[in-house]
Amino acid sequence: MIQFNKIVCVDNTKLNDTAVSELQALSEAKVKVYTDYPESKDEVIERIGEAEAVIVSWHTELDKEIIEACPRIKYIGMACSLYDDESANVAVKYARENGITVKGIRDYGDPGVAEFIISELIQLLNGYKGMQWKEMPQELTDLKIGIIGLGVTGKLLARCLLPFGADLYYYSNTRKPDWEDKGVKYLNLKDLLKTCEAISFHLPKNAQPIGEKELSQFGNGKILINTSLGLPFDEKAFSKWIRNEGNFAIFDGDGKKELSKETLGISNVIALDASAGWSAQTLKRLSKKVIDNIQTYCKEN
Structure with missing residues (x-):
């Protein structure tokens, strides 16, 4: 050697x-x-x-x-x-x-990321930490969740969410028939954004498929979650979208790293300092x- x-x-x-x-x-x-x-x-x-x-x-x-x-x-x-x-x-x-x-x-670090997303989502749905998504607490049951990027972390998140009865969708560069057999439905990006109430990004750094047009398709009264390295969306467009009524966003330390202080200070932006995947x-x-x-x-x- x-x-x-x-x-x-x-x-x-x-x-x-x-x-x-x-x-x-x-x-x-x-x-x-x-x-x-x-x-x-x-x-x-x-x-x-x-x-x-x-x-x-x-x-x-x-x-x-x-x-x-x-x-x-x-x-x-x-x-x-x-x-x-x-x-x-x-x-x-x-x-x-x-x-x-x-x-x-x-x-x-994938298990910790999935745990973070589910934990923060449950707290927001039920108002456990102050902010609450809707007037009444909500369950994960039947919540339409879109996973953008069905790689290792995306699959793990789907596996964890299925027992809760969430209505799961995914968008990926390649179809995953084995996961479709498990009940995770494929949609193109436009249809996924229109259909889902919450989306979670699981993309490599520098991938940015979301701009103002896509956030407009996503609409209001929605939840956006990012634990990817880097921003998978245009920050200016996101800053405009998050100010609309009923919209919330969840970030861990990695997901928020490239956001400006101004964006991080907007109400309804939930951003933790810790990296979700670190344990x-x-x-x-x-x-x-x-x-x-x-x-x-x-x-x-």
Whole structure:
């Protein structure tokens, strides 16, 4: 098994102590672990220095300029999801074209996201925390909920909602016949927005299918939920929509990250600071997947 000259955790990757110890076995020099986030490209470059392996969270961008400035890099381990090159915070295509291996992880924080959505939805439907969707408390039973993006998290949310008797719909780039057999009905985006009383986004970063026209189709007296990284809608259009009577929006710390302070201050915007997918179990899964990736690389090279 090869060793790198040095491994740097360039920002707060949140790897647990066990994972850091396992990284040390793969590094000749002491592993450098940063627990904050660099404020500039120059700071990122300085942190990486001559290191051959870099571990990075989704908060920090490793673009072409940074990778060019750090020619010793052989391996980039993303302590975050890698759905596709376009939505990644790493210049994946450029890195791979220059002989650098880039590995991301998947499916590590999904249970917490589903729990957050159901918890916040129930509290809003019943007014448990002050704000209440309608004059009378409502159940999840027969509530028309649309899931936009039926990937791992979207499927988990659907699986959790089905026993409550919610009326579930989905929109995705590809049809999911097995989930349609379970009772989750497919609609195109326009029809889903018109049909559903609540929608939940589960999309990769930088996907933005919703603008003013789509929010107009969604209408009023509705609930919008976002736990995706980044905004899946145009903020200006959302700011106008959320001010309409009866509309509510729910965000976790990741989902609200790109919203302006002005938008976050609008009444009926429920925004938590914490990331919905973060828990002790998430930390353990994330750490293991990051270590599995880099250990596999070292065994195969």
